Amino acid sequence: xxxxxDIKNLTVYFEMSDGIVKAVNDLSLSMEKGTTLGVVGxxxxxxTTMAKTILRLIPMPPGSIKSGEIYYYDQDILKMTDSxxxxxxxxxxxxxxQDPMTSLNPVLTVEDQIAEVIExxxxxxxxxxxxxxxxxxxxxxxxxxxxxxxxxxxxxGMKQRVVxxxxxxxxxxxxxxxxxxxALDVTIQAQVLDMMRELRxxxxxxxxxITHDLGVVAQNCDHVAIVYAGEVVEFGEVHEIYxxxxxxxxxxLLNSVPKLNENVKRLHPIDGLMPDPxxxxxxxxxxxxxxxxxxxCQSEHxxxxxxxxxxxxxxxxxxxxxxxxxxxERRENGNE
Amino acid sequence: MAFxxxxxxxxxxxxxxxxxxxxxxTLWQETKAxxxxxxxxxxxxxxxxxxxxxxxxxxxxxxxxxGKLYTALCLKQDLPHKLLAxxxxxxxxxDEYGRDIMLRMFWxxxxxxxxxxxxxxxxxxxxxxxxxxxxxxxxxxxxFLMRIMDVMLAIPYTLLAIAIxxxxxxxxxxxxxxxxxxxxxxxxxxxxxxVMTIKDRDFVEAARASGAGTARIILGSIIPNCFAPVIxxxxxxxxxxxxxxxxxxxxxxxxxxxTPEWGAMLSSAKNYIRDAWHxxxxxxxxxxxxxxxxxxxxxxxxxxxxxxxxx
Amino acid sequence: xxxERAERKDQLIVRNLKKYFQTPSGLLHAVDDxxxTIKEGKTLGVVGxxxxxxSTLGRAILRLHEPTSGEVIFDGVDVTKLSAGEMKKMxxxxxxxxxxxxxxxxxxxxxxxxxxxxLSVHKLYKPxxxxxxxxxxxxxxxxxxxxxxxxxxxxxxxxGRRQRIGIARALALNPKxxxxxxxxxALDVSIQAQVLNLMQDLxEQLGITYMFITHDMSVVKHLSDDIVxxxxxxxxxxCPAERLFENPVHPYTKALMSAIPVANPDYRVERVVLKxxxxxxxxxEPGCRFAKRxxxxxxxxxxxxxxxxxxxxxxxxxxxxxxxxxxxxES
Numbered sequence: 001x002x003x004x005x006d007i008k009n010l011t012v013y014f015e016m017s018d019g020i021v022k023a024v025n026d027l028s029l030s031m032e033k034g035t036t037l038g039v040v041g042x043x044x045x046x047x048t049t050m051a052k053t054i055l056r057l058i059p060m061p062p063g064s065i066k067s068g069e070i071y072y073y074d075q076d077i078l079k080m081t082d083s084x085x086x087x088x089x090x091x092x093x094x095x096x097x098q099d100p101m102t103s104l105n106p107v108l109t110v111e112d113q114i115a116e117v118i119e120x121x122x123x124x125x126x127x128x129x130x131x132x133x134x135x136x137x138x139x140x141x142x143x144x145x146x147x148x149x150x151x152x153x154x155x156x157g158m159k160q161r162v163v164x165x166x167x168x169x170x171x172x173x174x175x176x177x178x179x180x181x182x183a184l185d186v187t188i189q190a191q192v193l194d195m196m197r198e199l200r201x202x203x204x205x206x207x208x209x210i211t212h213d214l215g216v217v218a219q220n221c222d223h224v225a226i227v228y229a230g231e232v233v234e235f236g237e238v239h240e241i242y243x244x245x246x247x248x249x250x251x252x253l254l255n256s257v258p259k260l261n262e263n264v265k266r267l268h269p270i271d272g273l274m275p276d277p278x279x280x281x282x283x284x285x286x287x288x289x290x291x292x293x294x295x296x297c298q299s300e301h302x303x304x305x306x307x308x309x310x311x312x313x314x315x316x317x318x319x320x321x322x323x324x325x326x327x328x329e330r331r332e333n334g335n336e
Numbered sequence: 337m338a339f340x341x342x343x344x345x346x347x348x349x350x351x352x353x354x355x356x357x358x359x360x361x362t363l364w365q366e367t368k369a370x371x372x373x374x375x376x377x378x379x380x381x382x383x384x385x386x387x388x389x390x391x392x393x394x395x396x397x398x399x400x401x402x403g404k405l406y407t408a409l410c411l412k413q414d415l416p417h418k419l420l421a422x423x424x425x426x427x428x429x430x431d432e433y434g435r436d437i438m439l440r441m442f443w444x445x446x447x448x449x450x451x452x453x454x455x456x457x458x459x460x461x462x463x464x465x466x467x468x469x470x471x472x473x474x475x476x477x478x479x480f481l482m483r484i485m486d487v488m489l490a491i492p493y494t495l496l497a498i499a500i501x502x503x504x505x506x507x508x509x510x511x512x513x514x515x516x517x518x519x520x521x522x523x524x525x526x527x528x529x530x531v532m533t534i535k536d537r538d539f540v541e542a543a544r545a546s547g548a549g550t551a552r553i554i555l556g557s558i559i560p561n562c563f564a565p566v567i568x569x570x571x572x573x574x575x576x577x578x579x580x581x582x583x584x585x586x587x588x589x590x591x592x593x594x595t596p597e598w599g600a601m602l603s604s605a606k607n608y609i610r611d612a613w614h615x616x617x618x619x620x621x622x623x624x625x626x627x628x629x630x631x632x633x634x635x636x637x638x639x640x641x642x643x644x645x646x647x
Numbered sequence: 648x649x650x651e652r653a654e655r656k657d658q659l660i661v662r663n664l665k666k667y668f669q670t671p672s673g674l675l676h677a678v679d680d681x682x683x684t685i686k687e688g689k690t691l692g693v694v695g696x697x698x699x700x701x702s703t704l705g706r707a708i709l710r711l712h713e714p715t716s717g718e719v720i721f722d723g724v725d726v727t728k729l730s731a732g733e734m735k736k737m738x739x740x741x742x743x744x745x746x747x748x749x750x751x752x753x754x755x756x757x758x759x760x761x762x763x764x765x766l767s768v769h770k771l772y773k774p775x776x777x778x779x780x781x782x783x784x785x786x787x788x789x790x791x792x793x794x795x796x797x798x799x800x801x802x803x804x805x806x807g808r809r810q811r812i813g814i815a816r817a818l819a820l821n822p823k824x825x826x827x828x829x830x831x832x833a834l835d836v837s838i839q840a841q842v843l844n845l846m847q848d849l850x851e852q853l854g855i856t857y858m859f860i861t862h863d864m865s866v867v868k869h870l871s872d873d874i875v876x877x878x879x880x881x882x883x884x885x886c887p888a889e890r891l892f893e894n895p896v897h898p899y900t901k902a903l904m905s906a907i908p909v910a911n912p913d914y915r916v917e918r919v920v921l922k923x924x925x926x927x928x929x930x931x932e933p934g935c936r937f938a939k940r941x942x943x944x945x946x947x948x949x950x951x952x953x954x955x956x957x958x959x960x961x962x963x964x965x966x967x968x969x970x971x972x973x974x975x976x977e978s
Contacts, residue, residue, distance in 0.1 A: 017373070042835040043806075155925070156697075185696035186862060187921050190906035194918075212836055215908030238912045256840035257910055258869035266847070267869070269840030273805060538751035541711055542816065546765035547738040560755050 002073060004174050004206045005054070006030040010068030012046075012053055012230075015061070019278035023049040025230035025285075027068075028304070031223065033173070036200070036207040038221035038238070040214065040253070044274050046230035047210045048098075051176045055095055056085050072174070091121040094167040095176040099183055100159040104151040110162045111137065111147030114169050121170045136165040139202075141195055157188035164196060171203055178210045193220055214257055218242060223310070226250050229275055229285040232304070236311030246313040248290045251321045284316070292320050370640040377636020383629035391446035409439045410596050419612040429614040431605060433594075437618055440596035447597040448626065451512050452577040456570050458516035463523025464566060470524065471531030472554055482528070485521035493518045497580060501589045511590055515580045519573055526569055530562035564641040571634035575627040582623050598623050655686040658856045659708070659824055664717035666700075666707045673930040677703040679880035680953070681717075685873070687823075690850065690857040692871030692888065694864060694903065698925050700880040701860045702746075705826040708858070709741055710734060721824065739769060742817040746829035748809035752801040759783045759797045762815045769820065786815040791845060807838035814845070824856045831866065843870065864907050868892060873961075876900050879928045879936040881953060886962035896964040898941050935967055943968055 012024040024046045031037045070077040114133035134144040140161040181189040224241045226234040234247040252270035272289045287297040307318045414434030422429040428437035470481040500514035582599025584590030591597035598619045605615035666678040678700045685691045719726040745751035772779035790811040831839040876884040884897040902919040938944040951967040964970035
């Protein structure tokens with residue numbers, strides 16, 4: 001199995017008038033073809049910047065890619081020419097943006113918008129593209145006869161399905177989904193995620209699912225990358241991450257979420273806020289908020305180390321959180 | 337895809353967010369900082385300030401010497417120098433009566449500036465009152481007021497100004513009125529749109545939930561948040577007003593000669609366009625530069641205020 | 648458990664509350680015949696998806712929208728019948744926290760001005776006096792805002808801090824009852840937890856009664872004593888919080904709960920699938936409004952009028968099929 005995406009040491013800065021915003025800092029992750037990678041992080045962690053950089057959608061002033069490579073199979077995306085990257089966008093790697101309300105062109109019918117992408121990449125004529133567009137609509141669960149309607153005539157969930165149809169129309173290898181269901185009601189979210197799963201099974205697409213919802217990631221992803229202040233602090237197979245959590249930030253995130261199937265009296269949030277990206281601390285970025293931080297953590301920036309077969313963490317004291325007790329055991333023993 | 341630098345910056349901001357400083361910097365201070373970064377806007381502002389200084393200076397001089405200097409330099413005819421081309425003694429040359437154009441223009445600045453500002457003040461006060469009432473109450477009041485505004489908009493600006501001017505006696509205030517009133521509908525619409533946007537915001541509901549009455553809500557919470565687009569419109573419309581005054585004077589309805597208002601100067605010079613270019617070109621250039629400076633200033637104000645509105 | 652409940656007095660009684668809006672396409676039944684009681688110091692969770700009317704319900708109780716009909720009885724007084732002056736005084740008892748931390752604060756007011764606004768409306772302190780300043784600082788301490796932020800503006804702060812300002816503002820008048828309209832939905836996960844803990848602490852310290860409106864079932868379970876599930880303006884299920892998760896009866900409740908993704912990859916939920924999308928609350932047809940989406944729906948469901956039936960003590964369900972009235976022998 002080859003790696004459909006391999007990001008190596010990506011660093012992206014934005015030069016603003018008030019300072020340099022260090023959006024992505026030495027970020028590395030990779031994924032195999034046909035798998036789903038969940039990218040979890042809070043607002044300002046750099047996940048959207050990372051996704052947009054994969055498709056080179058970051059405006060180059062003020063953004064600048066300081067270092068790193070992004071390999072799509074064996075090609076470095078960052079070294080592609082403009083025409084090469086245009087071939088990739090929409091056809092090989094596709095992206096879904098967060099807000100379905102503003103992702104669609106209000107003056108074109110939905111089938112036209114899907115057909116546009118098909119015409120561009122598959123070099124079919126107008127009639128054939130529309131034919132394929134209607135097929136895509138059916139695939140995402142919208143009756144083909146609604147293709148001639150305009151975006152404002154659809155509800156939020158249906159708009160997002162149209163957006164997904166556009167993204168999947170050319171059968172891309174890799175789909176980047178940036179918070180695709182955050183703006184949707186929970187029952188609609190469940191429907192849309194189910195539909196995405198079916199589509200992926202049918203077409204064999206690899207998926208990067210960017211979200212802050214730990215539940216969505218647990219139920220849909222094979223691997224998880226936890227992003228904090230522009231770097232990956234923990235990465236691994238999904239069961240490893242949830243049951244043998246190794247980074248204090250991930251533990252904090254999991255403890256912040258009230259869980260349906262557990263009875264927790266009080267939540268244990270992480271104190272403080274994510275650091276200002278123009279003023280990142282020396283040493284570990286999470287140290288100011290970490291209950292286990294030592295002097296070494298404040299002064300030395302940690303490297304990524306392996307803690308399991310398919311599990312790595314960026315910490316000076318990997319595994320300090322669990323002390324070799326897995327989370328499920330801890331839960332069963334009563335977690336108050 | 338963003339094409340202008342400004343749009344690119346905004347897109348970048350959306351992706352990464354902005355750092356915060358906790359310095360107690362008001363929106364006003366941030367707006368000022370943003371404005372001063374725009375060089376064109378600062379140049380425009382400096383020119384406008386320069387003109388303001390000239391206007392004030394001419395008032396002061398007249399006050400001090402009772403208009404004697406004015407009469408001697410601007411009104412007294414000096415026919416031997418008729419249509420003299422620009423030279424060292426008379427840098428802008430002389431007009432058809434031999435009067436020095438530069439000095440006349442100096443004294444004429446105040447008419448353009450003060451009339452421009454006065455007419456915009458009239459338009460703002462009337463327009464914003466009508467717009468706020470229409471926007472806040474909606475329904476039939478809104479319909480009624482806006483239809484009146486529509487009627488006014490349907491009449492060409494200059495015609496309306498002429499009509500008002502002809503109906504009233506010719507003095508400075510009436511001139512400002514006739515230039516200002518056709519501007520009222522624009523201000524009313526802008527204010528109305530802002531009020532309608534703001535009144536549905538949660539913080540207005542929070543004010544209601546705190547027990548505030550209607551008057552307190554309109555004056556304290558809604559109106560202060562509506563000023564930004566109005567300010568922008570003001571700075572842009574002063575330019576339009578100056579053109580309007582020049583236009584009215586040109587056709588003889590505004591300031592009458594021999595008062596050295598720039599439009600009036602243009603008008604009386606039009607017969608000499610072929611013999612002496614400086615008599616028309618120089619006042620005309622002054623009008624153009626003033627309008628340009630005001631537009632640059634107004635654009636700068638809008639750019640400085642805009643990002644705050646979006647956030 | 649029920650003895651403890653009986654001892655507390657009824658703080659808020661809502662009876663047959665309706666709020667309809669006239670729209671060009673017809674009569675929008677935003678809130679349709681809602682009845683419940685909240686006891687002093689307790690929390691009622693109101694859950695539902697967009698369009699169910701929960702936000703309108705909260706605002707109608709505070710008369711930010713005038714109710715079309717029904718009663719809202721607070722501490723024995725029918726709020727819907729108060730005059731403007733009496734209502735103003737009543738507002739010191741009933742406050743609201745909004746969802747959007749960005750839109751709920753006046754951009755031109757500093758933190759201290761925002762918090763002192765309700766106090767100056769009711770003329771409780773002399774403007775710019777030392778007592779007013781002290782009160783504002785007290786409020787800031789209460790909600791965990793650093794005192795040095797007193798003169799900052801909302802646009803300089805993040806969502807979590809802005810939400811704390813909203814909470815401080817709601818608390819300034821020392822209200823007994825607060826409607827919380829999705830107060831944490833717009834916040835990041837770790838900030839949500841901080842704010843939820845704060846609200847819990849405030850309830851324990853000050854004995855405030857909450858009506859907590861949200862679409863997030865896991866949050867509502869954490870904080871509520873009783874829960875009401877709403878769909879298209881109607882209550883479809885109401886019961887104590889633990890009961891709802893042990894024994895949900897209404898198909899919509901079951902669907903809502905099964906749709907929530909659990910943060911545990913080993914936990915696979917039996918999904919109750921819903922058909923189609925939300926129907927319109929404009930001129931709704933008689934019969935169960937959920938029938939169009941319900942996989943169990945029968946003709947009887949579509950014709951039987953809306954009725955809330957007590958299926959076990961304190962547990963009410965409005966489902967023509969699954970709500971079986973409890974036997975009189977049980978109790």
